[in-house]
Amino acid sequence: MDSRQTATFLSKRLAAAGLRPVSRFGQNFLIDLNLVDLIAKSADLQKTDIVLEIGTGVGSLTSRLSDQAGAVLSVEIDNNLHQLASEELEGRANVKLIHGDALRNKNALRPEIMDHVRDAHARLGEDSRFLLVANLPYNIATPIVSNLLHEIPTPDVMVVTIQKELGDRMAAGPGSKDYGALSVWVQSLCDVEVVRVLPPTVFWPRPKVHSAIIKLEHKPQRRAKFADLAHFHATTRALFFHRRKFLRSVVISAFKGRLNKEQVDVVLERLGHQADARAEQLDVQQIQELAESLRLAEIDAAE
Numbered sequence: 615m616d617s618r619q620t621a622t623f624l625s626k627r628l629a630a631a632g633l634r635p636v637s638r639f640g641q642n643f644l645i646d647l648n649l650v651d652l653i654a655k656s657a658d659l660q661k662t663d664i665v666l667e668i669g670t671g672v673g674s675l676t677s678r679l680s681d682q683a684g685a686v687l688s689v690e691i692d693n694n695l696h697q698l699a700s701e702e703l704e705g706r707a708n709v710k711l712i713h714g715d716a717l718r719n720k721n722a723l724r725p726e727i728m729d730h731v732r733d734a735h736a737r738l739g740e741d742s743r744f745l746l747v748a749n750l751p752y753n754i755a756t757p758i759v760s761n762l763l764h765e766i767p768t769p770d771v772m773v774v775t776i777q778k779e780l781g782d783r784m785a786a787g788p789g790s791k792d793y794g795a796l797s798v799w800v801q802s803l804c805d806v807e808v809v810r811v812l813p814p815t816v817f818w819p820r821p822k823v824h825s826a827i828i829k830l831e832h833k834p835q836r837r838a839k840f841a842d843l844a845h846f847h848a849t850t851r852a853l854f855f856h857r858r859k860f861l862r863s864v865v866i867s868a869f870k871g872r873l874n875k876e877q878v879d880v881v882l883e884r885l886g887h888q889a890d891a892r893a894e895q896l897d898v899q900q901i902q903e904l905a906e907s908l909r910l911a912e913i914d915a916a917e
């Protein structure tokens with residue numbers, strides 16, 4: 615089927631069930647089946663892999679994942695689509711569908727998700743890989759990826775279709791307008807690769823923006839360097855919260871009540887940051903060093 619035929623098929627399939635795509639749920643279905651294959655292929659799936667998909671839709675990517683992986687867990691917020699996908703995927707013993715919001719709130723996943731992943735790990739063996747492979751709804755792509763990086767097990771690989779602009783932010787380096795807390799957070803733990811930029815025409819209905827298939831490869835040796843990952847993430851977000859302000863005043867206000875101005879100055883001077891430095895000029899390693907020095911200064915100050 616070419617893209618037009620797939621779009622027609624999908625719209626008929628939904629119409630037969632009395633449904634139409636719901637824009638608030640980011641229901642832009644991938645209609646170029648070669649790209650559905652490219653997403654699955656980029657994950658290089660094996661029969662011992664556990665795959666999480668957020669946004670089952672009508673189950674087209676899910677069925678490919680089920681063919682190639684050991685276990686697939688797919689979450690869909692829309693009850694109508696969840697029902698359609700359940701019919702579509704019936705009889706696939708390695709697929710578990712969950713109906714509900716994949717997020718408990720902006721900062722946490724639905725707890726059931728990781729419970730299922732850990733169960734699958736116990737079944738398939740501790741050496742099995744855990745992957746996120748999904749055509750993500752745009753509005754929750756950042757919290758899904760960011761929150762998963764806090765989870766244990768952390769996905770070994772994430773292959774996701776997201777808004778291109780978000781992919782640019784994940785991959786950006788210092789000095790670029792896209793560089794920010796998300797770039798630092800993601801690159802501190804993963805290698806980031808833009809696999810393919812996708813025009814709106816490969817989706818039905820067409821979104822207003824370009825998308826991209828992004829591959830994130832988790833690097834456990836990078837993670838092992840952090841004494842307190844949650845503190846690092848919170849500090850990174852605070853450092854980029856007021857992009858135009860000087861680093862010194864950003865740090866002073868972010869650490870108010872924890873470090874006084876003199877203590878902040880000691881840290882900044884020791885790391886060689888000038889009075890007019892801004893967070894966006896510091897590379898990932900410099901942000902890591904700054905966050906860790908601030909954490910240690912905070913512990914000293916509390917003693």
Ligand SMILES: C[S@@+](CC[C@H](N)C(=O)[O-])C[C@H]1O[C@@H](n2cnc3c(N)ncnc32)[C@H](O)[C@@H]1O
Pocket residue numbers: 639640641642643644668669670671672673674675676689690691692695714715716717749750751752754
């Ligand atoms: C971009 S579509 C992808 C659908 C399908 N996997 C595909 O590739 O064509 C995103 C899907 O995520 C679902 N969704 C949106 N918000 C969600 C949430 N918070 N939790 C779980 N699923 C969600 C939408 O209903 C929609 O089916």
